[in-house]
Amino acid sequence: MPLFLNNDDVEKVITMKDTMEALEILYRELGEGKAVGAPRSDLHVPTAAAKNAEAPMAHYLKSMSGASPHFGTAALRFSSDIVTWRPAGDGIRREKLPTMPGNRWLGIVLLFSSENGELLAIMNDGVLQRMRVGGANGVATKYLARKDAETVGLIGSGWQAGTQVMAVCEARKIKKIKCYSPTKAHREAFARETSALVGVEIVPVDTQDEAVRNVDIIITSTNSRKPFLGKSSLVEGIHLSSMQRDEADDEALRICNPLVLHTQLTENNSTSSELAQFEREDFKLRDHPTTRGIDWKSLPTLPDLLCGRIQGRESEKQITGFVNNIGLGAQFAAVGAKVYAAAKARGIGREVPLDWFTQDVHP
């Protein structure tokens, strides 16, 4: 019987250790061509209300799927959001509005068994999504950072920064983390709360330079659309772990060897009506980062690294880098399988009859 798991349920059973173990297996399978994923599908249509609204508004239905033979699972992740486009920095950025009752969003992962095709679970995607982003950076760190790395400079103190810290602490025996973000109160609260969570000292610092000075690993976890980290911060032996492409500048990325990208799979199924101009503006920001000097398509990927097509770190002096870009449906198949197994074992979640979803009609 399919299990409904909300974010609280997922939070109870998910660990960064499990997440990274699952992703490590998955990236190897992806590299070997065993695990698979389809490009993301994005649909936008204007809402009826959009005609009278000041800013353009659209319904945005997103879906992505992937499967992992190792875990014997496939996942279909979807979200249904009302979005608007608002000026941000030097462009326009898409924003998801909490339009569901109670100011909520709708994002779901459906997990299927590849043994008999049955629907195993229906999970909120929020907690999973953040864990797998952090987890992907964590797996890269495991293969690229120095074995004796113990200090971290973190730029960013948002929601995603928390899982980045969990992941780096899982990948290496971290002793100290310095954290910088523009708002003092934010970085202080983040340091306090996250330190309690992972049991590692986190020190809020007043400048970016201070954060990245004398550390073994730099983590950037921001939504910046303008690179802010230059090559002067990347000293011998360091590992750079970026959550997205617009954080380190061209020069900084070019001295990383290897510089590994999360995936070469692209979002090429975008379809929309009447909103083309907004999408283009948004797209420019999301997918044509200002660091155009980098030929992203030429970069090796995390699957390449995990299946041995490229070497990870080979010396103490090397500067290595990882850049996370877009997500993969297959991540939810792998991490979702771990969550499902743990929830089943602990009796967590709400069951609904499988019959509600199946039919006696040949499809």
Add this chain to the structure above:
Amino acid sequence: MPLFLNNDDVEKVITMKDTMEALEILYRELGEGKAVGAPRSDLHVPTAAAKNAEAPMAHYLKSMSGASPHFGTAALRFSSDIVTWRPAGDGIRREKLPTMPGNRWLGIVLLFSSENGELLAIMNDGVLQRMRVGGANGVATKYLARKDAETVGLIGSGWQAGTQVMAVCEARKIKKIKCYSPTKAHREAFARETSALVGVEIVPVDTQDEAVRNVDIIITSTNSRKPFLGKSSLVEGIHLSSMQRDEADDEALRICNPLVLHTQLTENNSTSSELAQFEREDFKLRDHPTTRGIDWKSLPTLPDLLCGRIQGRESEKQITGFVNNIGLGAQFAAVGAKVYAAAKARGIGREVPLDWFTQDVHP
């Protein structure tokens, strides 16, 4: 609150009239670039059991999405099946196995509101899927057959043939249908049952030639992979309505004017691991029909016809043709909206809290 609607529920409220009304609006919207759809995503991975099985076996996760601004809805349709490939005719054909408890299959349509993004309904896709196939042919018939058409020659007596009959009877005032299919008992049972359903005389006949002689409309509704209908059957003023591409041969299709294809959207997201050779065999059969003399990509589509980019029938003597090919996610947005409204009005279905699907976590 999202409504669970199983096939029985859908069957209770869906009518061919509603289906064709919805599709007619949708195809016009598609032609105008207002309604949208993403290409279908197909994932295949081998099952663990496949290693020891005689025939190759895979988990097949399919998804497609589309949205209709007119109806203010978007749909995500997915199915999760265990498939095998078996010799069929001169190739290998994929077969979906009923592996769910009770020998069932899993196919679902999720219907969303484009006003606030909420999930409106979770419906089995079996009944809907058959109605929208018949309905698409019906809409084409409305625009392409002679206004005074009243006789039909039907080849095929399978499950899909039933909705083809419903559709043609909705499109024109049909007085008599002759039905041929290879197995006498099948065509007789079909004629009896379907006649009772639509209130039109249906006569089972012994040969294909007899079925298509002296009729105003020919309907082919088979799963043949070899064309069986030649141009000699297409007399002045007739309309040919094909459920798929391999029924009428090249010569027959070439004398149709216009010859309208359902859609040019292709299934270009197929991804699979270790099963590439089976997929290729299957693909050859499905997407490279033996009627290769036809340049499918050059054909106008049903959306082109509905929005007026091409003319429908202009004279009594013209021979017109329509060929259904692959389905569109947007069909489920349009027809699903009708079904949802009718089910709500009649209090049909099972509600679950929307909260089960939503979250307070920003996606």
